[in-house]
Amino acid sequence: MRQYLYRVTLEQLTDSHGVPSERKPLQFKVGNHDDIISVVTWIRSRGDFSSQADAAAFAVGLKLFGGAILANKDNPLLFSFLPQLYQFVKDLKAGSTDSQRKD
Numbered sequence: 380m381r382q383y384l385y386r387v388t389l390e391q392l393t394d395s396h397g398v399p400s401e402r403k404p405l406q407f408k409v410g411n412h413d414d415i416i417s418v419v420t421w422i423r424s425r426g427d428f429s430s431q432a433d434a435a436a437f438a439v440g441l442k443l444f445g446g447a448i449l450a451n452k453d454n455p456l457l458f459s460f461l462p463q464l465y466q467f468v469k470d471l472k473a474g475s476t477d478s479q480r481k482d
Contacts, residue, residue, distance in 0.1 A: 382410035387443070411446045418442055425474070441468075 390404040415438070422438040423431050445464055448457045 380412060382412055383414055384408060384410050385415060387439075409443065409446065411442055413442055415439060415442045 386406065386408050388404050388406045391400040391402050393399055419435045419438040423434040428434040428437060445468070448460060448464060451457050452461060
């Protein structure tokens, strides 16, 4: 299967007390069948989250989480989660009534 290839970098800026961090960034490469940047744009446009950053974090997290589960679906623990993941993604694609209805 063709995949997009991404480099993910997570850099800790401060600790939980606001002290600047000197930790090295975590960086890895990962493939995904979706254009994650387009997914982030779509999730941001839905208006389900209180900030653009929350929407981006959700979209990136969901795509990385889902990709890791699918890549390791022979693991019984992860396999048991697949039905819920499939249903969640189906519901997300269908759209929630709250996000579609802006009173």
